Amino acid sequence: MASLDVNPAAISLQADLRRRRFTKMGLIWLAVLLFIGWCVSGTIIADTDWSRIGGRSGVLASIGRYLTLDIGLFPELIIPTLETFMMACVGTVLGCFFSLPVAWLGAANVTPSKTILYPIGRFLMVLSRSVHEIVWALIFVSAVGLGALPGILAIAMRSVGFISKITAEAIENIDAKPVEAIRAVGGNQFQVMYYGILPQIYPVVLATVIFEWDINIRRSAVMGLVGAGGLGLLFFRQMNSFNYGGVSMVILAILLLIVLGEVISHYLRKAVI
Amino acid sequence: MTEQAITAKLPSNGPTWSRYRYPESLYRFGTLLVVVLFLGYSLHFLNVDIAKLIGALGRLVGVVSDRYYPPDLEYVLDRGYLAAILDTLQMSFLGSFAGVCLAVPLAWFSAGNVTPHRVMFPVGRLGVISCRAIHETIWTILFVSVLGFGMLAGVSALTMFCIGFAGKLFADEIEAIDMGPVEAMQSAGANPLQVFLFAVVPQVRVAFTGIAIYTWDVAFRAATVVGFFGGGGMGWYLKRNVQQLENLRVAAIILSIIAMVLIAEFLSGYLRSAVNRAK
Incomplete structure (x- = not known):
């Protein structure tokens, strides 16, 4: 029965550890809550004009305006919805083209120069992700003018970061044996890439691109807010003419488009993997 | 063996090797053709000028060096702008905290394996999907129209964004847990809340913490632009200077956004x- 004997020292040690962990978690939570309290007092309490909102009835009245749908807007929705969808598709494909060289520069094992070009590739990935799509769209509207083109370019630039980062990681994790084998039988640089690297990274990259396409539909729906066509432009116009029922219709169209995109991407990803 | 001897041994028009066999190669070609045709039609439908598209990146470089250089760095070191950065930071914290707190129950409802009730499942799913589907800028505009300009609208919009973002990741995490403890507690007669607290939470605690931190990171990126539509913070300065065509200041603001996002x-x-280390 010796094995059932419990060591009192071990029990007290465990209780001690548990107490210490408990205190530590408590301190972390206290710090977080104090910080949140500071944020609330700094932003919401100091910055909000409660009288202007008009109390609960005011808020309910403003929400109520959105609840009557403007069904008459339906025929005007079809073309912007198509535009939004196409902008997302073209933007994603263009983003793939842009991410190819970036991924090539930013993958440690295939980069042409590790000292100069590798950091540049990494920097481009971070740059693309850290600038919000609205900011990209603003820059491109000032560079190429209004229309669908700045939206497409903004979506492409914003997608580069994620796609090229995942692609570069996939390239870094490949099995080197096929590459060596192709080189050993005399394959040139292009053949090494096409037959050695591409088949290994292809499923990962395609799944990433489909995922990004799904997100890009969401992004292309707001490009119109800064002058780049699609559903965002219609949303902006309805909002500016205070046609709240029309705003709700546009939002429903966006929801429908996104659910559709999610379903398509679900099946595509299943087909790829 | 000479070269001629080797070539003589091979059949003159034998099978050449190719990566894909006949039906598969046809499907692949067909898919590619459809995609390319669709893209071409899209470019036509969207009235995109191909020459402009090809020259766009060159134009971007030209425009940036012409109009946006040198950035007016003094403007972003001004006291008012630094206060706006702090506001943005506070907004992102509040939004992600509230969003993560609300996302946990929604994720619990929308996880197929531990959902408390069949009715709760679609409620949770629909809540997360509709928060995710609508872009944060649209949420901002809607909240501004209901709550007025200011950071309350920005925080609310970020909260919705974070519910959508964190809710999906949380639900995925819950669906991947080990079902052993859950079944053990259910067979011992625990109610769904007890199952969630004592069988699910201990398994996903560390992952949830990591996701919550990541959510803050992404929410900060979104918080830099909610001000553009009236939500307060850095975005408001961006909007004002864009409308006044103060391009050098816009460049400085964009640089400051990039720097802050990198720090975050x-x-x-x-x-x-x-x-992960403390787990």
């Missing part, structure tokens, strides 16, 4: 690795 990303990466 570094911080969140550090915190996430610290959480």
Whole structure:
């Protein structure tokens, strides 16, 4: 029965550890809550004009305006919805083209120069992700003018970061044996890439691109807010003419488009993997 | 063996090797053709000028060096702008905290394996999907129209964004847990809340903390632009200077956004690795 004997020292040690962990978690939570309290007092309490909102009835009245749908807007929705969808598709494909060289520069094992070009590739990935799509769209509207083109370019630039980062990681994790084998039988640089690297990274990259396409539909729906066509432009116009029922219709169209995109991407990803 | 002898041995028009066999290669070609045709039609439908598209990146470089250089760095070191950065930071914290708190129950409802009731499942799913589907800028505009300009609208919009973002990741995490403890507690007669608290939470605690930190990182990126539509913070300065065509100041603001996002990303990466180490 010796094995059932419990060591009192071990029990007290465990209780001690548990107490210490408990205190530590408590301190972390206290710090977080104090910080949140500071944020609330700094932003919401100091910055909000409660009288202007008009109390609960005011808020309910403003929400109520959105609840009557403007069904008459339906025929005007079809073309912007198509535009939004196409902008997302073209933007994603263009983003793939842009991410190819970036991924090539930013993958440690295939980069042409590790000292100069590798950091540049990494920097481009971070740059693309850290600038919000609205900011990209603003820059491109000032560079190429209004229309669908700045939206497409903004979506492409914003997608580069994620796609090229995942692609570069996939390239870094490949099995080197096929590459060596192709080189050993005399394959040139292009053949090494096409037959050695591409088949290994292809499923990962395609799944990433489909995922990004799904997100890009969401992004292309707001490009119109800064002058780049699609559903965002219609949303902006309805909002500016205070046609709240029309705003709700546009939002429903966006929801429908996104659910559709999610379903398509679900099946595509299943087909790829 | 000479070269001629080798070539003589091979059949003159034998099978040449190709990566894909006949039906598969046809399907692949067909898919590619459809995609290319669709893209071409899209470019036509959207009235995109191909020459402009090809020259766009060159034009971007030209425009940036012409109009946006040198950035007016003094403007972003001004006291008012630094206060706006602090506001943005506070907004992102509040939004992600509230969003993560609300996302946990929604994720619990929308996880197929531990959902408390059949009716709760679609409620949770629909809540998360509709928060995710609508872009944060649209949420901002809607909240501004209901709550007026200011940071309350920005925080609410970020909260919705974070519910959508964190809710999906949380639900995925819950669906991947080990079902052993859950079944053990259910067979001992625990109610769904007890199952969630004592069988699910201990398994996903560390992952949830990491996701919450990541959510803050992403929410900060979104918080830099909610001000553009009236939500307060850095975005409001961006909007004002864009409308006044103060391009040098816009360039400085964009640079400051990039710098802040980089700091946030570094911080969140550090915190996430610290959480993983302390597990």
